Amino acid sequence: MAQKIIAGNWKMNLDIDQSVKLIRELNTEKFDSDVRIILFPPSLFIDRISKVIESSIQLGVQNFSNNYNGAYTGEISINQVKSVGAKIGLIGHSERRSYYNEGDDILRYKVNQAVKHNFEFIFCCGEPLSVRESGDEFVFVKNQLQDSLFHLNVEQIQNSIIAYEPIWAIGTGKTASSSQAEEMHKNIRLWLKELYGPKVANSISILYGGSCNASNSKELLACPNVDGALVGGASLNADDFSKIVQSY
Numbered sequence: 001m002a003q004k005i006i007a008g009n010w011k012m013n014l015d016i017d018q019s020v021k022l023i024r025e026l027n028t029e030k031f032d033s034d035v036r037i038i039l040f041p042p043s044l045f046i047d048r049i050s051k052v053i054e055s056s057i058q059l060g061v062q063n064f065s066n067n068y069n070g071a072y073t074g075e076i077s078i079n080q081v082k083s084v085g086a087k088i089g090l091i092g093h094s095e096r097r098s099y100y101n102e103g104d105d106i107l108r109y110k111v112n113q114a115v116k117h118n119f120e121f122i123f124c125c126g127e128p129l130s131v132r133e134s135g136d137e138f139v140f141v142k143n144q145l146q147d148s149l150f151h152l153n154v155e156q157i158q159n160s161i162i163a164y165e166p167i168w169a170i171g172t173g174k175t176a177s178s179s180q181a182e183e184m185h186k187n188i189r190l191w192l193k194e195l196y197g198p199k200v201a202n203s204i205s206i207l208y209g210g211s212c213n214a215s216n217s218k219e220l221l222a223c224p225n226v227d228g229a230l231v232g233g234a235s236l237n238a239d240d241f242s243k244i245v246q247s248y
């Protein structure tokens with residue numbers, strides 16, 4: 001069985017005081033111990049806010065370098081983020097792919113770096129609107145996975161999570177319908193089965209991301225192949241984020 005996960009990607013929002021306030025508000029909520037909760041705050045704040053968390057909420061990083069150490073100005077390594085308590089990192093978010101030109105090669109290096117240093121990751125994939133409109137979304141997403149993730153062997157892939165985030169649904173208020181989400185997740189599971197066998201495929205969590213909020217989360221999370229959500233905007237509000245977790 002895949003683990004149930006609700007993750008919050010804060011992106012480049014909130015200052016330190018607002019971040020601490022949000023964590024304190026989340027501290028007052030009751031969450032089902034069945035659901036793993038992970039927050040991705042700005043990396044700069046991980047050390048500080050990890051000391052404020054009073055629950056099992058874990059922290060992760062929105063990005064990390066494909067290099068391990070050395071002269072890479074402005075970059076942060078797995079080693080460094082682990083040392084302040086990050087448990088997991090995002091790889092291949094569409095905003096990194098499109099604004100910072102992170103292509104398939106860099107993403108594959110990041111995946112390899114994470115595997116080598118035993119750092120769990122969420123690999124993000126998803127098609128732009130033009131691809132969805134042309135009906136090529138399955139080919140597009142499969143290529144993204146083949147180019148940067150599916151080179152891993154059966155032991156290596158087990159420490160990964162996949163997030164399907166259709167780009168046309170990110171920050172647009174336009175969510176994939178539960179049938180669109182389920183259809184893509186079902187295909188991802190099928191590709192995993194073909195490559196790694198049913199046991200491994202069924203144990204890898206596949207999260208949905210893209211305007212997931214307190215009103216649509218219940219329906220999306222009820223889909224058999226949706227094992228959780230990667231929430232952007234709605235994770236910046238304690239009440240909304242808690243409702244999403246509680247709707248699971």
Ligand code: 13P
Pocket residue numbers: 009093165169170171172173209210211212230231232233234
């Ligand atoms: P929104 O929930 O704001 O659409 O963002 C989704 C996302 O990009 C999470 O990584």
